[in-house]
Amino acid sequence: MSKTRVQYVCQQCGRVSPRYMGKCPQCGAFNSMVEHVVAEPPRAAARAPAGGPRSAPKRLRDVEGQSDARWGLPIGELARVLGGGIVPGSLVLVGGDPGIGKTTLLTQMAVLMAEPVGPVLYVSGEESERQIKMRVDRLAQEAGAADPRSPLLHAAQSEKLFLLTETNLDLILEHIQQVKPRLVVIDSIQTVYLSGLASTAGSVVQVRECAARLQELAKTAGIAVFLIGHVTKEGTLAGPRVLEHIVDTVLQLEGDRYQAYRLLRAAKNRFGATSEVGVFEMTGAGMSEVTNPSEVFLAERMVNVPGSAIAVTMEGTRPILVEVQGLTSTTSFGNPRRTPNGADLYRLMMITAVLTRRVGLRLADQDIFVNVVGGLRVEEPAADLAIAAAVASSVQDRPVLADCALIGEIGLSGELRAVGQLPQRLREARQLGFRRVVVPRALRRRPETWPDGLEVVQARSVREALEAVLMARQPGA
Numbered sequence: 001m002s003k004t005r006v007q008y009v010c011q012q013c014g015r016v017s018p019r020y021m022g023k024c025p026q027c028g029a030f031n032s033m034v035e036h037v038v039a040e041p042p043r044a045a046a047r048a049p050a051g052g053p054r055s056a057p058k059r060l061r062d063v064e065g066q067s068d069a070r071w072g073l074p075i076g077e078l079a080r081v082l083g084g085g086i087v088p089g090s091l092v093l094v095g096g097d098p099g100i101g102k103t104t105l106l107t108q109m110a111v112l113m114a115e116p117v118g119p120v121l122y123v124s125g126e127e128s129e130r131q132i133k134m135r136v137d138r139l140a141q142e143a144g145a146a147d148p149r150s151p152l153l154h155a156a157q158s159e160k161l162f163l164l165t166e167t168n169l170d171l172i173l174e175h176i177q178q179v180k181p182r183l184v185v186i187d188s189i190q191t192v193y194l195s196g197l198a199s200t201a202g203s204v205v206q207v208r209e210c211a212a213r214l215q216e217l218a219k220t221a222g223i224a225v226f227l228i229g230h231v232t233k234e235g236t237l238a239g240p241r242v243l244e245h246i247v248d249t250v251l252q253l254e255g256d257r258y259q260a261y262r263l264l265r266a267a268k269n270r271f272g273a274t275s276e277v278g279v280f281e282m283t284g285a286g287m288s289e290v291t292n293p294s295e296v297f298l299a300e301r302m303v304n305v306p307g308s309a310i311a312v313t314m315e316g317t318r319p320i321l322v323e324v325q326g327l328t329s330t331t332s333f334g335n336p337r338r339t340p341n342g343a344d345l346y347r348l349m350m351i352t353a354v355l356t357r358r359v360g361l362r363l364a365d366q367d368i369f370v371n372v373v374g375g376l377r378v379e380e381p382a383a384d385l386a387i388a389a390a391v392a393s394s395v396q397d398r399p400v401l402a403d404c405a406l407i408g409e410i411g412l413s414g415e416l417r418a419v420g421q422l423p424q425r426l427r428e429a430r431q432l433g434f435r436r437v438v439v440p441r442a443l444r445r446r447p448e449t450w451p452d453g454l455e456v457v458q459a460r461s462v463r464e465a466l467e468a469v470l471m472a473r474q475p476g477a
Contacts, residue, residue: 008287012027020033071224095250097257102253118160129164142286196442261376307325307328310398337369357462382408404434410463416460
C-alpha cells in the first residue's frame with residue numbers, strides 16, 4: 001500500500017517545502033505556498049522491469065535524419081519565429097496578456113493547417129464548440145470580404161479540423177487516440193487537469209504533470225502540440241518555471257492593448273533562433289501579417305518637426321526603422337522626470353547625463369519624455385544615438401534632417417561605438433528612401449559594402465553626430 005505525505009508547493013516558482021511558510025525563500029512571494037498531498041508509489045514499482053531496460057543507446061551516425069522535418073506554415077511571420085515551420089513532435093508554449101490575440105492566432109493556424117498537414121484537433125477548456133465555430137466563421141467572413149481568394153475562407157470548411165471542449169486530460173488523451181491528429185492545440189494549459197491528482201486545475205502540480213504527459217505524447221506519437229498559457233500581472237508566464245523547461249519552444253505575444261500591432265518573440269527555441277520576431281496587425285479578419293514593419297511604423301511621421309529621429313534597430317535578422325520622439329519641458333518640481341515609453345529608463349538617464357556633461361546641453365531643469373512610435377520596445381544600444389538626437393532636437397528646437405537615419409551606441413565619454421550587422425541596416429534605410437545615415441566611425445568597416453546612393457556620415461562622438469544631423473534653429477525660436 002502506498003504511503004501519503006504532505007508538502008507545500010509555491011505557486012510562483014514551484015519550490016517544494018515540507019512545512020508551510022508565509023514567504024517563499026526562493027522567489028519572495030507571500031502566501032503562495034499551497035498544500036499538496038503526495039502518494040509515494042510502492043518500492044516494487046520503482047524496480048526495473050523484467051527483461052532489462054526498454055530503451056537502448058544508439059550511435060549518432062545510426063540515427064536517421066529527415067531533410068523535410070518541418071511542416072510549412074501559411075503564416076509567414078509565425079514560421080519565421082518558429083525557425084522555418086512546425087517540427088513534428090514539438091511542444092510549443094504561447095503566452096501573452098489577455099486579449100492580445102493568442103487564441104486568434106492559433107485558431108487561424110489550426111484552420112490553415114488542417115488540409116495540408118492532416119487531422120487537427122483544437123481543444124478548448126474555456127469556450128464551447130459553438131463559440132469557437134462563431135469565431136472561425138467571423139474570421140473567415142472578414143477575410144473573404146477583404147480578399148475573396150483568402151485561404152482562410154475555404155479552409156474553414158475543412159473536414160480535417162476537429163473541435164473538443166474538455167478539461168480532463170485523461171479524456172483528452174483518449175480522444176487523441178481516436179482522432180489520431182498530427183497537430184493539437186490546447187487552450188489553455190491552466191484549465192486542464194489530471195483526475196489522479198488532488199490539487200485543482202492551474203496549480204503548480206497540475207500544470208507540471210499535464211505538461212509532462214503532453215510532452216510524452218508529442219515525443220512518442222510525433223504530434224505537434226501547441227499550448228496556450230496565461231500570464232501573471234507582471235507579464236511573465238503563469239505557473240512554475242519548470243513548465244518552460246519542459247516545452248521545446250516558448251513564444252511570447254506582446255503589444256499595447258491600445259495599438260493594433262503585435263510582436264511575437266521566441267524566448268526559447270530548440271529548433272531555431274531566439275532572436276527572431278514576427279509582426280502582426282490585429283484586424284477584423286484576425287492576425288494579419290506585417291511584411292514590412294519599417295514602412296508601417298513610419299507611415300504617420302511628420303518631417304521637419306523638432307524632437308523626432310529615425311533609429312535603425314535589429315530584431316533578430318530583420319532590420320526595422322522606427323521613429324523615436326523626444327520632448328523636453330521645464331520641470332515644475334524639484335527633481336526633473338525621465339519618462340521613456342518603449343525604451344529603457346536607465347539607458348535614457350545615461351544618455352541624458354552624456355548630453356549634459358559631454359555636449360553641454362542644459363537638461364538639469366528639464367522633464368524629458370521619450371516615445372517609440374507604434375508600441376515597439378527598443379532595447380538594443382544601437383538606438384542610443386537616435387534617442388540623443390531626439391532629445392537634443394527638442395531642447396534646441398532644431399529639427400533632425402528628414403532624410404537621415406541614425407545608428408550608434410553611446411559611451412560614457414561621449415564616443416560612438418560600432419554596432420553589429422551594419423550592412424543590413426544600411427540596405428534597409430536605402431530601400432525606404434533615406435539618403436543619409438550617421439554611423440560610428442570604425443576603421444574596420446569597409447565602405448565598399450555600403451549600398452550605392454546612400455551618404456554614410458561617420459562620426460566619432462555624439463557632438464559631431466548632432467552637428468551633422470540637426471538643422472538650423474527655427475525662426476522666432
